[in-house]
Amino acid sequence: MKFIPYTQDEKFILKENLEKNGIKEEFSNTLFDYARFLKVLDLWNxxxxxxxxxxxxxxxxxxxxxxxxxxxxxxxxxxxxxxxxxxxxxxxxxxxxxxxxxxxxxxxxxxxxxxxxxxxxxxxxxxxxxxxxxxxxxxxxxxxxxxxxxxxxxxxxxVILDNCDFSAEFEVLNKCKNLETLRIRNCTTRLLKLLDYKVSTLEVVDLQNYAMPLVFEKSGKLLQRLKLELDGEFRDESVLLELLLEALKSFCPNITYLSIQGIGFSTQLVELIGNLQNLQFLSLWCDDFDDIPEEILKLRVIQFSEKLPFNIEIF
Structure with a gap:
């Protein structure tokens, strides 16, 4: 059964006839205003x-x-x-x-x-x-x-893993012969260490990224698209950041798409960009400009611009 709302003309005629019989009523948008008749509410039922x-x-x-x-x-x-x-x-x-x-x-x-x-x-x-x-x-x-x-x-x-705890059952993912893309968001470091990472696209968001050098070593030359969002604690660990960038430069030379959020504008980052000869797309969010002396920052920006490929897209 389907109830079709009255048109304005039909409402006017009905209201006029009701008023002739002493009934004064304003119509809601629907034919029946069920909520007005509710007396008892049983949430379980x-x-x-x-x-x-x-x-x-x-x-x-x-x-x-x-x-x-x-x-x-x-x-x-x-x-x-x-x-x-x-x-x-x-x-x-x-x-x-x-x-x-x-x-x-x-x-x-x-x-x-x-x-x-x-x-x-x-x-x-x-x-x-x-x-x-x-x-x-x-x-x-x-x-x-x-x-x-x-x-x-x-x-x-x-495969997209979002806010997942570690489980040995995830090892089944290493059997996937045609896996191309892996996105890991807000998961545990143990989960990072379990997987093989033989993928061309990798996204890692807000992890304790201490395992990332090992991840890059596993990915190797297969990795072409990388997105990293570093958590606040990791950003303050300069030694770990250097290890991460060095591993990325050493093991993953074929990256064409790179997006990193929450990283310092360091000389290691500039060297990494210069080492990625196939880079076509670059997105960086650097949050430490205020901590770098002006003259050093200017020099680093010049070095950065000189190392960029001519056909790159920057966001």
Whole structure:
């Protein structure tokens, strides 16, 4: 059933007829203003109704013949997937068969089993996922979840890890033969040390970047696109910054895209830029200009400009 709002002319005629019968009422934008009639509110019952409707919608989507290209899974505490969902998924494998992008977010404690079951059903239905994004997943929730994605090792091209704890299960990512892009944001240093980094695109954001020289050594000549956002503590460690820049200069000469935020405008940085002969795009956010004497800063800027390739884009 579908309720269509009255037009202004219809409202005027209806209001006129009502007033003739002694009824004076102002109309809301919709035909019925349900909230005005609310006397009792039961949040538990409302949550159950909403959960029931969500399950009905998911069941309808699956049975209608839909084929997803992207799946974003977040499991709030109020969501409880009914057994019938897993049954219809088994009967309608086309629903997951073309998924290319999978995003897995926060999982409530009581829904770990449902999440693992759902991912196992997905693993049976497709081997074509090219991008996997994991957000805010705690280490004790990983059991069976990452392993369920091992079937994607031949298709996976991009992995995004955002605010994830360390888990040995992430080692399965080292089996991905065609992995090209790895983005690690706000994760633990132990996770950095676990991965092989045989990728052409690497993004590392707000980590305790003590493992970065090792990361660059693992990446080597394969690395072409690099984005670094250094955390506040790391910026103050001049020795560690020198090690990072020296490792980048020594092991990764083929970089064409470089973006670094939160780094000092040092002579080591200038030398690095001069060493990257294939550099085409450069974005720097240096935050220590006020600490450098004016004459030294001018000289360093001149040296920096002389080392830049002619065809480079700077932002």
């Amino acid at each position: 409302l949550e159950n109704k909403v959960n029931h409707i969500i399950n009905l919608l998911i069941k309808l989507f699956i049975e209608s013949g839909a084929t997803l290209h992207k799946l974003d899974l977040n499991f709030p505490a109020c969501l409880e997937l009914k057994p019938v969902i897993f049954y219809v998924l088994e009967e309608n494998k086309q629903f997951f068969s073309r998924i290319q992008h999978l995003c897995l977010g926060q999982i409530s404690d009581n829904l770990i089993g449902s999440a693992a079951t759902l991912l196992k059903a997905l693993a049976k239905s497709t081997t074509k996922i090219s991008t996997i994004e994991l957000q805010w997943v705690e280490w004790w929730l990983y059991y069976g979840i990452i392993s369920a994605l091992e079937s994607q090792k031949n298709s996976l091209q991009e």
